[in-house]
Amino acid sequence: MSRRPSFPARLPEDGTRPPQPRGSASVPLPPQRVAPAGVGLDSQAIRTRMVQKLAAQGVGDPRVLGAMGAVERHRFVDSALVNQAYEDTSLPIGLGQTISKPSVVARMIELLLAGRTDAQGRLGRVLEVGTGCGYQAAVLGLVASEVYSVERLRGLHDKARDNLRPFRLPNVHLLFGDGMAGYAKGAPYAGIIAAAGGEAIPQTWTDQLAVGGRIVAPMVLATGQQALVVVEKTAGQLKQTVLESVHFVPLKSGVA
Template sequence: MADTGQARAEMVDRQIAARGIRDERLLAAMREVPRDLFVGEERSAHAHDDSALPIAAGQTISQPYIVAAMIEAARVGRDDRVLEIGAGSGYAAAVMGRLAREVHAVERLAELAELAAGRMAGLGYANVHIHQGDGTGGWPDAAPFDAILVSAAGPDVPQPLIEQLAPGGRLVMPVGGGHVQSLVRVTRDAAGAVAREKLDDVCFVPLIGAHGWPER
């Protein structure tokens, strides 16, 4: 059996730290979370590749560096309550669960939500809660959130997500259609004023839902 711990360490060193990710807590979390358990047994040999990979239900798990870059951009802290939209296999939520007090992750597809919830239970990640539903409306029952990550590209930042940001909160998501989108960060100050900045060009699956793209 391959040494997955060594593979994770090499993934973090070569793909993530070498590209400028400096948050030591984040790097440690990505060395800890067993990425191979989140890609499916048939692709576990490629779990630490420098690329996105297919997962169940025709979806993808993001490239390790992109996961790290989004989490670092959201500045996830120890006491934060975090919301992720588009949980997929649950990998990013699991990483953030090692960093934050509590994580709520919403997945539209029931098959993926069930698999992700099972992985959290199996790993003992009790502070990560997987919900099935339309994440474009956020998760009002647990709002407000200190950080929100959206792992799919919408036509714009959904207003319900902005409204669920706590004062001082940060939201990171890809925005736009087509093959290339803009990764943006939205911040909300103590007075409620919202600012927005572009971070990078990225490529994500579309965000489907009432405040995203219509299902085709």
């Protein structure tokens, strides 16, 4: 008489089936689940879907769409929020700050690119005020020759540095300091972009802007609401255009 197997029967470590008692029916093993390829956060497919949504929302510049599709946004958000990384929503990044919605990042960079560019269609030097987690700086690094990004919060400056290190973008320079003062050593700038809004565009920014350049930034209007503003600099003149309503953190001076 054959010996009955103990219960519960254990699969050997090599995955083979334990011996079956004579006369018993063979019970098939459950199929192993295999994760489908190309659907993870690291896949190009998920970024392509985000880019398609941006195009459907009106972003038409192929330089912007290409850069947005190349930068992995999930690497700039906290691990608890990675499943929302490619949704069109802002997400907290700590210290009361947020990473902007992909549609807002794309919109602002597209407005910046409508200004002064070189023969290859690239921006020259760009000043970013408010590095945050570093995501927008990474996108800018793919459409501009040089990016100087200033962050006033030490904790976010350090986080952005860690986030950007794997991307190896030699043309992106992170600075800890007061963004309202700009960065005179890098001026003049072909473009200045801000991730915080005040009641006026600081004169230091317009002073550091090159002729033919643009500032794209949120600004608080007389109504108390924020709107996206484009400032264009021509010889001896500044032209300001108020666009759609937006919601950004307040522009502050000093460091913390």
